[in-house]
Amino acid sequence: MKPNYLSELKKSNAALQTSDGRAIDVWELQIDATSEHLSDWALRFRQYYCSDSEIDFLRAGTGLTRSEYLTQLVFPDKSSAPGPGIRAGDFAELLISDYVEHLLGYWVPRGKYAEKASRDESVKGVDIVGFRLTDPSNPTPTDELLAFEVKAQFSGDKYNERLQTAVNDSSKDYLRRAMTLNATKRRLSQTGEHDKALLVQRFQNLSDHPYVYRSGAAAVLSDTAYDESLLQSTTKIAEHQNAANLELIVVRGKESMKLVHALYERAAHEA
Numbered sequence: 001m002k003p004n005y006l007s008e009l010k011k012s013n014a015a016l017q018t019s020d021g022r023a024i025d026v027w028e029l030q031i032d033a034t035s036e037h038l039s040d041w042a043l044r045f046r047q048y049y050c051s052d053s054e055i056d057f058l059r060a061g062t063g064l065t066r067s068e069y070l071t072q073l074v075f076p077d078k079s080s081a082p083g084p085g086i087r088a089g090d091f092a093e094l095l096i097s098d099y100v101e102h103l104l105g106y107w108v109p110r111g112k113y114a115e116k117a118s119r120d121e122s123v124k125g126v127d128i129v130g131f132r133l134t135d136p137s138n139p140t141p142t143d144e145l146l147a148f149e150v151k152a153q154f155s156g157d158k159y160n161e162r163l164q165t166a167v168n169d170s171s172k173d174y175l176r177r178a179m180t181l182n183a184t185k186r187r188l189s190q191t192g193e194h195d196k197a198l199l200v201q202r203f204q205n206l207s208d209h210p211y212v213y214r215s216g217a218a219a220v221l222s223d224t225a226y227d228e229s230l231l232q233s234t235t236k237i238a239e240h241q242n243a244a245n246l247e248l249i250v251v252r253g254k255e256s257m258k259l260v261h262a263l264y265e266r267a268a269h270e271a
Contacts, residue, residue, distance in 0.1 A: 002102045003044055005037040009099070009251070016228055020237040022248060024163070029095070029253035033262035042266035048094060048113045049074050055271060066271040075264050076119050083120045084155075084257070091260045092152035092220035093127050095251065100216070106130030106146050107199065111187045125180035126173045128216075136202040141210045145203045147173040147180075148216035154257040159227040163250060164234045166217035173215065174241035178204070215242040218249045222256040 012026035031037060050058065050070065059069035076090060077083025090113065101108040108130045112123040127150045133143035149170040151162040173180075181204050188197040203211060219231070231250060240246050253259065 003037075003041060003098055005031055005035070005041040006098060006102055008035065008037065009103075012252075014228065016232055016250070018232060018234040018237055018248065020235060022237045022246070024231060024234070025247070025249045027099075027249060027251045029251055029256075029259075031253070031259065032255065033259050038263065038266055039270060042263055042270055045094065045263055046070070046267040046271060048110045050114060052271065067268045070268040070271055071264075074119055075268065078261060078264070080120075086120050086122060087260050087264060088152040088154045088257065089122055089150075091263065092218070092251075093150045095220060096148055096150045096216075096218045096249075097128050099218075099249075099251075100128060100130045100146060100148060104130070104146070106132045106144070107196075109184050109188065109196065109200075111191065112183070115187065125183060126177055127169075129177070129180055129184065131199055131203065133199065133202060133211075136198045139202050139209045139211070141212070143202065143211040144214060145177075145211055146214040146216060147177055148218060149173065150218045150220065152220045153225040154220075154222045154260065155225075157224050159221070159225045159230045161230075161234075162221065162225075163217060163219035163231055163248065164236075166219055167234060167237065167240060167246075167248070170215050170217045170246065171240045171242070174213075212245070213242060214245045214247070215240070216247040216249065218251065220251045220256075221253075223252055223254050226250070226252040 008031040010028050010030055012028050014026040016024040016026060055066055062069060076086035097108045097110060100106050126147045128148035130146040149166045151166045153160060153162045181200055185197045185200040237243055
C-alpha cells in the first residue's frame with residue numbers, strides 16, 4: 001500500500017540538467033512536523049528498525065519503556081555526533097526507498113536497518129536495491145535490478161556536492177552490488193522469508209542470467225542547501241559505469257532536520 005505521506009511528494013517544474021546534459025528530476029517534499037500524515041509515516045518508519053511484534057521481547061531486561069528503548073538503543077542519537085548525520089542519511093534512504101517502490105514500481109527490501117551493530121553508523125554496501133520481475137523461477141532478460149545511492153544535506157547554507165557524491169558512489173555499485181545482494185539474501189533467509197530470498201537470488205549471476213541493470217543517484221536537500229546552479233555543475237556522467245541507465249533526482253524540503261527529529265520522536269513515543 002502506498003504510504004499516505006507520499007501524496008506530499010510532488011514533482012517540481014524545475015528543468016535542471018547536469019554539465020553533461022543529463023536531466024535531473026526535482027521533487028518537493030511538502031510536509032512538515034505537524035502533518036496529519038506523520039503518525040502513519042512514523043509507524044512505517046519504526047518497523048524498519050524494530051518491528052512492533054519484537055519490541056517487548058527485545059527491551060525485556062533493559063528496564064526501559066518502549067519509547068526509551070527505541071530512543072536510547074535503536075534510533076540514531078538526536079544530538080551527539082555522528083548521530084544527527086546518521087538520522088539524516090537513514091531518513092533520506094528510506095524516503096527514496098519509498099519513491100523507488102511506490103512510484104517506480106520495484107520491490108525494495110529494508111531489513112538492514114534492524115541489523116545495525118551500532119545505531120550511530122551507516123550500513124555498508126549499496127544504499128538501495130530494487131527488484132522488478134515476474135517469476136524468479138523463470139528469469140527473463142527484461143527483469144530489472146535498480147541500485148540507488150542517496151546523499152542528504154539538511155544543515156548548512158551552502159550546497160556541498162551531494163548529487164555529485166551520489167553519482168560517484170553509484171558508479172562503484174557496479175562492483176559492490178554482489179556483496180549487497182548476498183547480504184540481502186542471507187538476511188531474508190535468516191528471517192524465514194525464503195520466497196523473497198529467491199527473488200534476490202535471481203539477480204546474483206548476470207552473465208548466466210542476464211537482466212536490465214539500472215542505477216540511480218539522489219540528493220535529498222533542505223531548502224537552504226538547494227542550489228540549482230551548483231546542482232547543474234554535477235559532471236562526469238559519461239564516466240559512470242552504467243551511464244546509459246542512470247537516473248538523477250533531487251528532493252528538496254523545508255526545515256528538513258526538524259521533520260527528521262519529529263518523525264523519530266513520533267516513532268518512539270507512539271510505539
